[in-house]
Amino acid sequence: MPNPTLILNSKLSRLKSIVVFASGSGSNFQAILDAAEKGEIPASVSGLIAQREGIGAIERAHRHQIPVSVLNPVHFQDPSLFEQAMTEQLEIWNPDLIVLAGYLVKIPAAVIQRWHGKIINIHPSLLPDFGGKGFYGRRVHEAVLAAGRTQSGCTVHLVTEEFDQGPVLGQRRVPVRPDDTPDSLAARVLEQEHRLLPDVIRQQLTT
Numbered sequence: 682m683p684n685p686t687l688i689l690n691s692k693l694s695r696l697k698s699i700v701v702f703a704s705g706s707g708s709n710f711q712a713i714l715d716a717a718e719k720g721e722i723p724a725s726v727s728g729l730i731a732q733r734e735g736i737g738a739i740e741r742a743h744r745h746q747i748p749v750s751v752l753n754p755v756h757f758q759d760p761s762l763f764e765q766a767m768t769e770q771l772e773i774w775n776p777d778l779i780v781l782a783g784y785l786v787k788i789p790a791a792v793i794q795r796w797h798g799k800i801i802n803i804h805p806s807l808l809p810d811f812g813g814k815g816f817y818g819r820r821v822h823e824a825v826l827a828a829g830r831t832q833s834g835c836t837v838h839l840v841t842e843e844f845d846q847g848p849v850l851g852q853r854r855v856p857v858r859p860d861d862t863p864d865s866l867a868a869r870v871l872e873q874e875h876r877l878l879p880d881v882i883r884q885q886l887t888t
């Protein structure tokens with residue numbers, strides 16, 4: 682008869698480790714937690730790096746017993762100490778994949794180099810349009826409406842040192858309606874983010 686402990690160990694060893702970074706409500710983080718718990722992605726979340734205390738993403742982490750590290754660059758005397766703290770935390774959690782899910786701080790170059798090709802970001806537009814410095818949150822959707830676009834969507838891309846410019850790994854599109862406001866468009870895009878992000882994570886961890 683097969684040894685149940687060995688079977689369990691071999692199943693566990695196939696689970697990869699994900700670390701999520703978030704600055705806000707964390708609905709994309711929740712989509713990852715749900716997909717992991719349903720077995721839709723072959724991974725578990727080892728930890729959350731939160732930009733600051735009090736954000737929704739931290740509450741979600743607590744509900745799922747996920748360890749949290751709050752790393753706010755303003756609490757460090759100089760950027761190299763922030764980089765060092767982030768690196769040390771990541772070395773402990775040892776992620777196969779790092780997911781920036783609504784994270785508004787630039788990742789230090791040394792971290793991008795150390796986890797090269799293993800950091801992905803979700804952005805609420807069809808990159809390369811409406812990406813780069815200044816395009817975050819509501820501003821992205823305001824710009825899409827101001828430009829009179831009839832389509833928008835979301836993108837997951839690899840993180841490189843150039844903001845929002847790494848290779849695109851996946852996109853989902855939504856129509857822009859004539860009566861859209863930035864908030865109604867954001868909500869439609871966010872629904873698609875929650876589908877796209879687990880899909881790309883699965884693809885990244887299994888290929």
Ligand code: GRF
Nearest residue numbers: 705706707708709783804805
């Ligand atoms: C999402 O629109 C994401 O694309 C952007 O920030 C927002 C985060 O939302 N980078 P949430 O915190 O995951 O709910």
